[in-house]
Amino acid sequence: MTEAVRRVEPDEFRWSMPSPVAGEVHAIVEAAERADGAAPLDEAVLLRLRNHGIAGGALLVSDDPPVGFAWVHDGDLAVVVHPDARREGRGRDLVEMALESADVATAWSHGNHPGAARLAEAFGFTRERDLWVMRRSPRDLPELPAAPDGVAVRAFEPGRDEDAFLALNAEAFAHHPEQGRMTRVDLDERMAEAWFDPEGFFVAESTQLDPGRLVGFHWTKVHDGPPPTGEVYVVGVSPTVQGSGLGRLLTLAGLHHLAGRGLGEVLLYVESDNAPAIAVYSRLGFTHADADTHVQYRRGPAATVSPAPA
Secondary structure, three states, X not given: OOOOEEEOOHHHOOOOOXXXXXXXHHHHHHHHXXXXXXXXXXXXXXXXXXXXXXXXXXXXXXXXXXXXEEEEEOXXXXXXXXXXHOOOOHHHHHHHHHXXXXXXXXXXXXOOXXXXXXXXXXXXXXXXXXXXXXXXXXXXXXXXXXXXXXXXXEEOOOXXXXXXXXXXXXXXXXXXXXXXXXXXXXXXXXXXXXXXXXXXXXXXXXOOOOOOOEEEEEEEEEEOOOOOEEEEEEEEEOHHHOOOOXXXXXXXXXXXXXXXXXXXXXXXXXXXXOHHHHHHHHHOOOEEXXXXXXXXXXXXXXXXOOOOOO
């Protein structure tokens, strides 16, 4: 372990009023995204750092000022090295100290970065999940189908729908390792983001059996860019109405909404082994390029570390 890597104390890091460390973390993230074409931290990590700081986790930085950092929270590791400082062994040093400082079970590589693959192999991580990014133009969309009998689609209403949405989300994603665990705090943090637009958050409610119960939703999102890009943020349908065509209706409702925003592209994320969802999205014109993949690695038994820097 190199002495150039140190652990940051919680009172050193304030995202909303950037300290020197937070400012450097911002700069490293932005430079990595420009170089790699993919954000190196996912939304959950950014929300955690912005809203809760680094308490309860471990933030490690390489050199002063930092040219790389590692963040560990709930057993998940993220490592980001500035493009100008790569292939000097900094990523390796950060991973080594992270493994000594905290219990690490998983790590994500956003964009399937080859340097991440080398580090994963060196430290005994194996490839466990592939998360695809699928994309399409919002032009030439299929027409909206009719709603299934007994179901009405409307916009989400803040102050009314939160609890019903969370119950439906837990039901629809009962086996999903991240989405199914969404809490009210998680929801409130996302609704407080500048991108949140209830007009782009569609919910389907029952009008016959159990009137008013939410049975499906499609939450859309717009990324500022440049250029601005739409996202099928999350689509969920209750198991009680699967096969009714509601998922397709909700997806198209959101796509038509995003098309009305004048965006050039819409993207979505889907697990690579979710064949039914991929089939639906493919029929709707979404495509996937092999390089447009995020990879989750899981750490196995201790391994002999390779000397190759990353």
